[in-house]
Amino acid sequence: MHKKTQGLVLRETSIRETDKLLTVLTRDEGKLTVLARGAKRKGSRLVSASQLLVYSEMTLFEYKNRHSLDQAETIEVFGEVRSDVEMLSLASYFAELAELLSDEDCATPEILSLVLNSMHALGKLRKPQELVKAVFELRLMALSGFEPLLDGCAVCGREPETPFLNVKQGVLHCGECAEEAGEGISMPLDEGSLAAMRRVAYGDPRRLFSFFLKGEAMKRFADASEVFLLTQLERGFSTLDFYKKLISTKEMP
Structure with missing residues (x-):
């Protein structure tokens, strides 16, 4: 059976020749x-659509719950992101x-839209990477059932006059109530x-990137979003480690 859908490649693995x-x-x-x-054959009509982070209109052939790519027409290749090693590594983390947080055979259009909009914010809008990363992390957690x-x-x-986020409990608390907020680090x-x-957790998804932070406020937003995600998911990510390595190398005198 053939069916059409729009899809973004999250991972590509070479098999056979x-x-x-x-x-x-x-x-x-x-x-x-x-x-x-x-897809690896020179001149194949599937070359472009089978690359990481390419968004396409796909015609899939399904047989016994297995899918093969029959035809594809690219919609967006995110050239600006793919041509910059920092943006590409950050998008790979996304x-x-x-x-990890998408389910097999269960529609998650909100997550797909979040990934696409985040890459658009990076490449086309040139939003600060630190901002896009923090927005993506927190919004993805909210969409996946981990909303703080x-x-x-x-x-x-x-x-709270002095607000903290307990990243293990996923709750806000004030400085005076720290001892009663439960176990875990508070950011x-x-x-x-x-x-x-x-704004990111509860607001309009169409306006996720329509604000600006700088200085200490940006740093606290970024730190809290990342630590909250890593704590809730209880694991690390190789793509995040690579991105941080790139950033730290860039910042070295």
Whole structure:
């Protein structure tokens, strides 16, 4: 049976001499494993669409719950992202997270849109990488059932004057209530970083990147989003390690 869908390649693995096995995040059916026969062969019509982080209109052939890529027409190749090693490594981190948190054969259009919009923000809009990374991490966690409780202090209920995010419990608390907020590390926030986190976790997905932070507020937003994600998922990511290595090398005098 043939079917059409739009999909983004999250992973490509070479198999045999001319074929690839793709992990594709589709708009209609979530994450699929797709065989791209002949995709490595020179002149193949599948060459472009079977590359990492390429978004395409795909015609898939399904037989006994297995999918193969029959035809594809590229929609977006994200050339600006792919031509910059830092942006490409960050987008690869996004892809690794999306692969982990997407379900097989279950539509997750919100996650697909988040990945696409984040790469657009990096490449076309030239938003700061630190901002895009933090927005992606926090929004993805919220979409995947790990949304932190940020309305008020989880202990006393008041708006915190000195806000903290307990990254293990996933709750906001004020400095005075730290001991009652539960086990785990608490990341310090301020007015700007807390407002950003609320906007990303609860706000309009079409306006995720329509704000700007700088200085200490940006650093606290970025640190809290990353540590919250890593703590909740209880694991690290090789793509994140590589991206951080690139950034640290760039920042060295």
